[in-house]
Amino acid sequence: MINKVVASAAAAVADIPNGASLAVGGFGLCGIPVALIEALHQGGATNLETVSNNCGVDDWGLGILLKEGRIRRTISSYVGENKEFARQYLAGELEVVLTPQGTLAEKLRAGGAGIPAFYTPAGVGTQVSEGGLPQKYDADGNVAIASAAKEVRNFNGADFVLEESLTPDFGLVHAWKGDRHGNLVFHATAMNFNPLCAMAAKITIAEVEELVEPGELDPEHVHLPGIFVQRVVLAPEAAKRIEKRTVAFAAAPAGTATPATDQTGA
Numbered sequence: 121m122i123n124k125v126v127a128s129a130a131a132a133v134a135d136i137p138n139g140a141s142l143a144v145g146g147f148g149l150c151g152i153p154v155a156l157i158e159a160l161h162q163g164g165a166t167n168l169e170t171v172s173n174n175c176g177v178d179d180w181g182l183g184i185l186l187k188e189g190r191i192r193r194t195i196s197s198y199v200g201e202n203k204e205f206a207r208q209y210l211a212g213e214l215e216v217v218l219t220p221q222g223t224l225a226e227k228l229r230a231g232g233a234g235i236p237a238f239y240t241p242a243g244v245g246t247q248v249s250e251g252g253l254p255q256k257y258d259a260d261g262n263v264a265i266a267s268a269a270k271e272v273r274n275f276n277g278a279d280f281v282l283e284e285s286l287t288p289d290f291g292l293v294h295a296w297k298g299d300r301h302g303n304l305v306f307h308a309t310a311m312n313f314n315p316l317c318a319m320a321a322k323i324t325i326a327e328v329e330e331l332v333e334p335g336e337l338d339p340e341h342v343h344l345p346g347i348f349v350q351r352v353v354l355a356p357e358a359a360k361r362i363e364k365r366t367v368a369f370a371a372a373p374a375g376t377a378t379p380a381t382d383q384t385g386a
Contacts, residue, residue, distance in 0.1 A: 237282055
């Protein structure tokens, strides 16, 4: 079996060129490949197309690439936590393909399974299927690119819209454990989108918190087999952030008004 371990995150992403398409795992700020994104940021690749449930926040995750104008186009589901994202989209600097969350997941899974397209009920009767959803504005606020109408077919009395699968050039994912052959184990909610991004991409790069030797992972506990992974890099101290921290205050004396929670963008 091939030893897929790469010495550093910088070496792992060194051949990602300008204009590449990237599937990036994680959900919000949970389970995102922080070390690989930072290495890509340091490497200077630009004009990128990203496929990710969201695009990070203003100073974290994919947000650090977005802030420097290095993402040209993104296919995403939830983009509401990034002010710079909204500014670029409305200013005509960023093309955004909004996609229903389950549809996005299936577009990646189908791509990894070699299925070119599939029918889904999600989006029928909306601009998702009928077209006209603004994907990019011009500098004057006019719609420069609108989504095209999609094929709709009826099956057993219900309408379904045809969605094409996704097979990006590279996949960047974060896993809890991995071995030298690329077999991966994800922890808890890091299962969201990471396995799908790994499956769909032509070349998948996985950062792992713990690197083990082949045979140490119980085959029944492997979430993603190494056939989908081309490179593995150890990232044992990757920082983890909470998108919205909610903290309860200590009980206040009777008669004083103290807010029950404090939300920050930590």
